[in-house]
Amino acid sequence: MAFNITLFIGGTETTQALAILAMDTFIKYPEIQKHLIANPQDIPKALNEVLRFRSPIMSMPRIAKQDFEFKGNLIKKNDLVNLWIGSANHDPAVFPNPDSFDINRDNSKLITFGYGIHYCIGSVLAKLEMRILFEVIFQHMKDIRLQPGTVLKRIPSTVVYCYQELPVIFNRI
Numbered sequence: 001m002a003f004n005i006t007l008f009i010g011g012t013e014t015t016q017a018l019a020i021l022a023m024d025t026f027i028k029y030p031e032i033q034k035h036l037i038a039n040p041q042d043i044p045k046a047l048n049e050v051l052r053f054r055s056p057i058m059s060m061p062r063i064a065k066q067d068f069e070f071k072g073n074l075i076k077k078n079d080l081v082n083l084w085i086g087s088a089n090h091d092p093a094v095f096p097n098p099d100s101f102d103i104n105r106d107n108s109k110l111i112t113f114g115y116g117i118h119y120c121i122g123s124v125l126a127k128l129e130m131r132i133l134f135e136v137i138f139q140h141m142k143d144i145r146l147q148p149g150t151v152l153k154r155i156p157s158t159v160v161y162c163y164q165e166l167p168v169i170f171n172r173i
């Protein structure tokens with residue numbers, strides 16, 4: 001039962017957040033939106049960059065199994081440690097010029113889906129869902145932009161990074 005709950009929650013809010021963050025990013029970068037409409041084969045690498053740039057799961061907690069020192073800070077056994085995935089995905093030592101959105105960068109080291117034994121079981125499914133979603137969207141919609149007057153509100157969470165809603169307007173292709 002516990003695993004079913006993890007699977008259900010892990011498979012719904014995350015992809016919903018990614019869809020909203022990807023759409024918001026393609027609105028903020030209209031030249032990329034135009035490029036993807038003309039070159040749908042680049043949708044997967046653009047989505048990979050959204051996974052790095054916006055990190056739908058911002059953080060994951062762990063409990064320390066033993067005392068250890070990390071960059072001059074003592075972490076004690078049983079301390080709760082919050083690992084900031086979104087921050088690691090913007091580490092300039094790993095991703096040069098991390099605050100620029102570059103669909104051609106090497107994203108082989110992104111940790112959006114975690115790391116090690118608990119690596120996301122649904123990562124391939126999430127990428128497949130998003131590729132199909134944006135292939136269909138970009139077959140029918142262009143000049144996608146925010147509805148004028150919209151004030152984006154984040155959902156109140158330090159784990160999931162997403163907006164409560166993203167009202168858009170567009171022209172039909």
Ligand code: HEM
Binds near residue numbers: 007056118120126
């Ligand atoms: C953009 C979409 C997604 C993101 C960003 C995401 C992110 C993550 C992250 C960061 C972890 C690691 C948790 C940890 O280390 O404690 C994880 C684990 C997990 N994810 Fe995802 N996930 C996504 C989509 C999905 C989907 C579509 C499913 C299922 C259909 C899923 C099911 C799971 C499950 C069951 C785990 C636990 C794996 C384990 O503990 O061994 N996720 N996910």
